[in-house]
Amino acid sequence: MQLITVAEYLFRRLAELGIENIIGVPGDFNLDLVELIEHDERFRWIGECNELNASYAADGYAREHGISALVTTYGPGELSAVNGVAGAYSEHIPLIKITGGIALAKQAKNLPLHHTLLNGAYDQSLKIYQQITCAAEILNFDDPGAQIDRLIESCYQHKRPVYLQFPQDLVTHLIAAPQAKLNLVNPTTTEQVSKIAELTEDIKVQISNAKKVVVLVGELVERYHLQALVQQFLQDSSAAYVVSWGAKGVVDESHPQFAGMYAGCFSAQEVQDYVENADCVLALGWLYCEINSGTFSAKLDPDKLIILNLNSGTINGTDYTDIPFVALVESLCHSHLKIAPYPRDFSANYLLKPEQLAPQIEHDNLIYRLSQFLQSDDTLILETGTIAFTSGYYTLPHGCKIVSSVNWFSIGYALGATTGISLAKSKGRTILVVGDGSLQMTVQALSTQLRYGLKPIILVLNNSGYTIERIFLGKNSSYNDIQEWNYLRLPAAFGGEAYTRQVSTDKGLVEALNDTKSHANQLCLIEVMMDKYKQPPALQKLADIVAKMKK
């Protein structure tokens, strides 16, 4: 039996998952662990300026790579990452949160240690993380290898974060090396297998009985790495399809069967009508949440809706539970189903045309110019705020996708996530559009990007504050203002070099985007000046709904 340290056990599992960058912040309780990471050829340590940014970066890395590891110290360090990990929970992102914990031998002495709450307990962090993870454990001497495997498998299978507290005195403790690979497949019982066959037939019946069928592709298709399979299914079945707000780019949007983005009233009117007039909507991995449903304005008749979701769903008006999502989607995609084409007459009439663009930059300019700018393999990150409400309107080339925080909606997320996405991407560009208020939340992430030679193209929308809030309340209230920064001076202050340019006109925007091509070896920071009251149309719809509800 080969004996290895618990740290090495964890490292082998992380390497097995293809994790090459470990993101975090050092601190006294994790130094032993971080020292080993630094000197391990399988990994690169990515030191962030703070733990919130580290958690966002780990979220971004997981979205691009499939899973990520985030290392902080006990107490202050891990508690600064709570928001980011909670966001990963809300959005179904598999992130392994590793905390360097107090040595168990030290805990047994019950001392009032620094980084503790001084109330005689050391398990508050565990209790906090239990609220925002699908599994949380403090490693102990009994069988830490099994604990590690249990946590990572849970993370991967449920696509939710897990919390792994690694006490100092376990780091070099010796245990048996793993005998087999991790089980990354969601387990399926014999009963479930026959039930899946049955449900697949039910779906085929419901779809064959319908004349106007549209497939709604949701973000969980991407989380479970089913994009290629689903794409093939869509083509083979000749189905018309749309994507959810949070699934922009998950399947090919340049394909003639693609009909747009659907999110209730946040959709283009043509797309909304098209989807809601179908007599069968097959929703695959659609995260039912406020934004994806257009603040619950989506009018999808339950009897006409087939939902295949995480272990639950609806077929023919009957709800089911306890069926593994992946296995059911695979079964359906392999079922040689043919779907009647559902013709549409709007043929992307809703898409922007250059003659509609204003000379001064508005949201439409960004949508149109960036849509033109995007290439296959690019990732476009759209920050929460006004910008997020343009998500559905981008025209994406095949292989290009949009990342946004569709439900957690934490401002500051996107700049942090950009670090992780840039790290994980093997090809294509990382392009971020971020608001000024959001950028101020997590601005240190720029420093990390410069430190590690990352080269995102960042468009900072300078619209003088929290524009998204002005539409709801406090149009001119000072709490919606922010300090006016000189954004273009940030890279130099952070000790890095970057291409920087401020633009306020459509012409300037086109030039600046073009300039980035000859500055591909640098981080590019473009400050986009915009009127502080400009809102994208989808946001106006939301504001109307909210105002109506208030009455």
Next chain:
Amino acid sequence: MQLITVAEYLFRRLAELGIENIIGVPGDFNLDLVELIEHDERFRWIGECNELNASYAADGYAREHGISALVTTYGPGELSAVNGVAGAYSEHIPLIKITGGIALAKQAKNLPLHHTLLNGAYDQSLKIYQQITCAAEILNFDDPGAQIDRLIESCYQHKRPVYLQFPQDLVTHLIAAPQAKLNLVNPTTTEQVSKIAELTEDIKVQISNAKKVVVLVGELVERYHLQALVQQFLQDSSAAYVVSWGAKGVVDESHPQFAGMYAGCFSAQEVQDYVENADCVLALGWLYCEINSGTFSAKLDPDKLIILNLNSGTINGTDYTDIPFVALVESLCHSHLKIAPYPRDFSANYLLKPEQLAPQIEHDNLIYRLSQFLQSDDTLILETGTIAFTSGYYTLPHGCKIVSSVNWFSIGYALGATTGISLAKSKGRTILVVGDGSLQMTVQALSTQLRYGLKPIILVLNNSGYTIERIFLGKNSSYNDIQEWNYLRLPAAFGGEAYTRQVSTDKGLVEALNDTKSHANQLCLIEVMMDKYKQPPALQKLADIVAKMKK
């Protein structure tokens, strides 16, 4: 009966506590509340760039003012403040954490709202905050006024943070106005009163029987606003006294009876010997924790120790519980106790002399030059890290105090806290010494200080990374390095003006400190260049203890 809104009820209570600045970040679930704050003449809204900084600022405001209010939105906003609030818990800081919550009517509909975890529950934040507060509630329609009072009284009496979630639909709900003022006095029963009299006599007996008595003044004396009383007691009783690490400046350190800072082996050797050779140590409100005890190196014989702590303590070797701290200290201070002088022969021999200073800046230069620079009413904030380990060595004029995070030890805290302390101070300067790694954590706080015209004097120690960690592990490991920023360019990047200067010599330091006097109308940022391996002696002692423990 006067009817007022629940918001007004809360505001009256905050005003009653003298809170004039309400610190926070707006977000959709708290907009109604923040809009009212903005237009309320009793308050000034202080908008921070992010919630972690806001929580640190609220902690600082509470340290200076006595209590503070921190407002964020539900979900992402409040969860970004968890670390800061946990720190306030650990350090006994009364901070009212107010979250703008989801309307109760909306919660009842069980919708998958944005900013939620999408698992059908809305109470995870409450459960998280229950771990790091002394009381936590979501307001409801039954009796929200009573809830508000209960929470604030608990906060004030226990000197710990509380969590008050304020659902949107309660903001303008009408309730009866408060009939009486808040009860801010820790309640005392008749039984306790007689027990206090008895304990006071016991203390007097133990002290009268001792020949070498020293009073150890701890930070809880300040938290409970007992400084003036205790100072009078020390003078009247003619007692020799020392302060704990976390209580620097709580009592007059320029007084002849003052003998120094005591924290076990972190003390100057002379002070440690002096305290540990006493035959009676009267510890008033001493927060027993790792740093205050010199990593548990303090050798204080329990039989010779009188401890008056929060509702518990030790007198004559007997432990007691359930006695209100404030009432017992008041009783003792009013007991006309006379204490035999405990002479000492070191007469501050351990204090630095200018001829000992190196030409290039080391920690001793900072200690000596800042000690010279400090004036009555100044507050010196020392960040966690190498800098914190110099805390005990400053010579403070009467009325000047040091703020540091003595136990939570979260790097990044001090720059954030500086905002709140500057806001709350009515006279004297706010001076901060912060490390580069710490500053990078929360650098946006500088922007907030510039935005609101605050004028702290900030010394940034540029020692190329996490110097405190290099002494423990990874002396030359890259995870202890950070991105090299151009710190002096930060104010301009953040859209503000400041006096800036980089210094590396003792002479330059003296000049720069002197320059701040003619730039008193500006924020001053001094970059202090220091060798990356320079550690203060107290930190070396800690490293030795840790290395020994590892073996």
